[in-house]
Amino acid sequence: MVTNAVSVSLIGWFVTPFLSKSIKAVRKYIDEENKSLKNVTPKLKELADHLDGIRVIVDQVGLCFIKGTEEALDHLWRLKRAIYEAEEILDLYESLKNNRLSCEFVQQFTGTKDSPSRLEEVVEKLGGLGVRTRKLLKNSDSNPNIVHGSPILRRGPSQANPGNGFFGYADERHQLQNLLKGKQNKVIAIIGHGGMGKTHLARQVFDANEPGFEVRIWAHVCNKLDQIELLTEICQSPINKSGAPIRAPIMDTVAALESVVKGLSQTSGLIKLPKPCLVVLDDVWQHEDGFAGSTSCHTQRISRTQRNEAWASVLAMLRSLKSCKVVMTTRDKVCSTTLKADETIVLDGISQDPMKELLKHTAKSDQPPQELVQRIDKLKGSPRAALSLVHELKEANIKIQEQIILGELDDKNHIKGLYEEHLFTYHNLPLHLQSCLAFCSVFPYNWKFHPEKLTKMWIAHGFIDDTQVKQHMLADQKLLAMESVAKGYFKDLVDRSLFKIDTDGLYVIHVHIHSMIRQVSGDDCRSISNGSSSEIIVPATVRHLSVTAGCLAKLKPGPPLVESNVKPEDEFRPVRTLIVFTDKGAPSLPWSDIRQANSTLRKFKHVKVLDLTDTAITQVPDIVGELTHLRYLGVPNTLNHPPAQIPKLLLLYINHEATKTAPLMQSAPPYNPDGGGAGKAPPHNPGGFHDLYSESVIQ
Template sequence: MPAPPPAPWPVSQDLAALAGRARSLSRGDAGLAGLAAALLRIQPVARELERRPGPPPGGAEAPALHAWLAELGAAVADAEDLLDDLDRRRLAGPAISSCVGAALRGPGRKLRRLAERLDCVRDGSERLPLGRAAGCGVRSPNRVTGSVLAERRVFGRDQVCDDIVGRLVGDGEEICRPVAPVVAVVGHGGMGKTVLAQCVYNDARIQEYFDLRAWICVWDRLDEAELTREILQSTGGADDTSYDDSLEMLQEKLGEVVASKRFFLVLDDVWNDEGKTELQNRSVWNKVLAPLNSAAIGSRILVTTRMKLVAEVLNAAYVITLDGLKVADCLLLLKETVLSGETMDFPPELLEFGRAIAAKVKGSPLATRVIGEMLRNTRSTRKWRAMMDTEICDNIIISSLQLSYQHLPGHLQRCFAYCSIFPTTWRFNRHKLVKMWIALGFVQPPTEGKRLEDLGYKYFDDLLSRSFFGSANKDHQTYYFLDDLMHILAQRFSARDCMKINEDIPVVIPPTIRHLSVSTDYLPQLKGKYRLGRLRTLLVLRSSSLPSSHFPSKLLAKFKNLRVLDLSESDIAELPETIGQLVHLHYLAFCSMTNKLPKSIYRLQYLEVLPVLLFQDNHPGGAGKFATVKNLKTCYGN
């Protein structure tokens, strides 16, 4: 099952901001004005193409579209570098800032070529073999689920099913709410939320307790009248000839159908409408569920969704997070699928392969079932061994998760995908990650009265509420993480832009990579494998075999376009004077053993520094505070 080519992350949101920077620097310069105009000309084209749903794997249009988006991304990166360089020259001193023309003599030709390049990319969009644009929608309208349980056996969900049924039919005190209390099941794609809801819906205790049941698959239907009509159809309480009525008439009929009855409603596969505000989404559901006020006490609603935000919008009284299956349950499901439910013994010569596959599917029932169907009725050890391939498992998992990513707004897609450069066990610090996003220009310029940091925190919280990050508490502190499935997803959609190099993997780094994490023992090998001037992020991690306390001086000077340098998880305690040549550096985090910074660092005008522990005693802000280069001298007394 080959994976579709990875698409570059969106850059259309950067174009207007870059055009604004070019205009502010121009002061009548034709080259900068021309670049600004070219950026604005291509913006609507880029925005439209980025909003298209992903091309089908193997389709002729996929490579062409991805190549076009990659070419645009490279041009935008070059424009950003050039504008940063001009801005630095303008700020360098009175001699240059008083006459921007002097600063522009050298880059003038680059500006003209870059504008021509952007126009050429724009013209190239007309030759893309694409059909009609699909706007913002990323989901197929053909998705339908029903209440009938198609599975012969459901593995590993007995306890959670009993828990949900207990919540729905329990004799506990009724919560005072304007509509029936909501129980929400939240989980990633392919985790079996629908199957679990079917188990609950068909449980004998549910059938006995409720007078009336209804099931609707919400999927891409978020219109009040359509949803109300769907519920009416599911209850069987109105004939088909009445379904063209207004929303008011439909709601009146639904209220009559459920009146004084203990009603159970399943809303399967609910998504947040990203085109509406949270308040607007709440308003939609308040209208849809309002007729249930006439239902009897004890009525309940069960919701399945990929997004914690949906549970919040629906005011869920109880939320169950559906995690992956245990390896043992995946193996049972694999056997069941391979044998088609027959009672024959599982071939012992294939058991070892089966255990390996069960361990690689990351707890995904969908991936397990798909692989089982691919292996059905075959005893070929060659085919079973092939299915142990991690890439095959990952591709199947990605197919069930990619809609979650494609549903995200573009600015959140990039922020999430960037997280793939961190190790799988990384505990994210919300403040540090937001500072990185800001340093890289991922956070769009805020409206008046808002700080970039506040907008960056909102980005993070939006990803958290959409279940892309998990959270946990330890030692009275909250930390955040990507689970295994989200790591796979982030890697899939950042493959052109981000790379994580493990200690034992010799690699050649593709020229499109802009964000990189390496261990200290791999640093010296970078120069021969990559044009280092392309990098925007370098995350250096401690090596288990070869600790290093210093950064090679000549190597550091090569990272001329670096924005983010994070050494906080390495052994590097000494920085060379060549760091002063990293004129675009915005973010520096260094290890707690560092006791002195080179004086050249004070020349870096954009830089903010995060000392992990260094400022605890000699800086009034305490540990973990950011400092600009302007106050570093105060901290160090240099």
């Protein structure tokens, strides 16, 4: 399951905005016909053709996974790495055409008589990998190695907890019952992320039927695309007050199906009297444009607007019925907003006492399993987590299997059943949101996110869709438009219950969701904290790295994906994000020694995002001025003065208009809980500094 998820994630990456932006940049440079670099134009054209060819292949395949072999996954990693190298080439070209780099850098790009250029090497590498990709993904409909309709892309009806037990959520259950007893027609939304017990709460109230509804309908609507599918599902499962099925005719038009639903809610005979009716719409989703169910990559396509219109029509019909109440369960707050729910009930986990009772009930024992009671904090109030773990432990045949299950819970917060729930949520996201969410796995568990700083990191890495930026952009305001779109992305993730606001106004990702995105991102992201190991190996696939300062000197590069002679300063060449945290218990080491900091950062010369805001350093290492790919720099409020090397860097890369209208270093604004930086909220400090952008981000 994890391998399949990584495969889908890798395939999806190739159709994110990143690849499209690279192709667009190459075409732009070709059109500019820079005279000093005209000898590289043919190779740029080859580069654009290779990138375009790869995009076309993956577009044709769609959302799928590649079956089975480590060799296939290794190929995808190599291809991804080669595309990243192409991006480095584009960074160099941007600097070369503006006469910003030394002769040494020029030779890297144009080559010499004795050695090929990096551009030539990358073009040759992409050419070979492109041929292999065509063979790997060709004839996707009939290729046995290409699997559409993976279990991780399909979703059946949500399963309520087995048995008659109901544990926790007493207040929420009482609230729902009171709303259903009211006289007015209402649409009530039960909201919470996967595994919180939404379906079980709705099912308990549905089965109890304390208000005495004469007609009850339970409809699972996850993959229903239009009015006919929605209404057909509603008509398939009506029961009467005592629970006996009500037979409804099968119809195939909207008008006929609406007539059936209206007939169910009325008495028979000449005088039609309304029957109290309860309709539960279980598992409502905000499907994106182009996503039409999950049984295949080639199913009918439908836009979000069309689907919203279908939902609006169905709900308008249900609202028109007298004495009809509607309950929807959803992970997406945006669904309750879009569908204009009258009331919302948010589920955020049950407390420890009912959790223990649930564990005991599920284990069918006088006492809950002690190995889970000891780890009850790991369950984070999720009823599904409790059920999944009890069942996994029951199915474990030998003690070592139990130890593996509990070890994954201890080390990775991994619970199989819950992982699959959250994985479906992830793969239902549009690709640009998948990239943004997966990036967050670079942060430690329980990290507190500052929206503005996180979104600026997304911008620096090119996760923002240019077509959306243009819709927000006025003349000479591309950066503001990018920030506006990025903030919209963050709001979209909040509305899908993937972030939640904490008590201090910052945002957190639920531990079980964080565990899922760490596994989906594979070795793309890595978070390293204090450990006893003398060496910590960083795989060559790692692009985004967070690390405590005390571990920096212990980092060692893993074997390269392709054999090559790696220079010491290029040991961590694949790393594009470096986030450094202060060590707990040793906040001043080793960053009190600026020479140590310079020596360490010299190995990360290809980073685009460097965040030092949690280090409490008083001086920025000199080496920062040599980070030619840097697009975002976060510095703490503890700096004593604007360092000389930062203006040097900014003169190379910051937007020229900004330097004319504002000082290079500005005082930090007062802390605003709705925006700021990623991590802890810094106190207001008139001597502090903003996080900084480079010009290449906003061109």
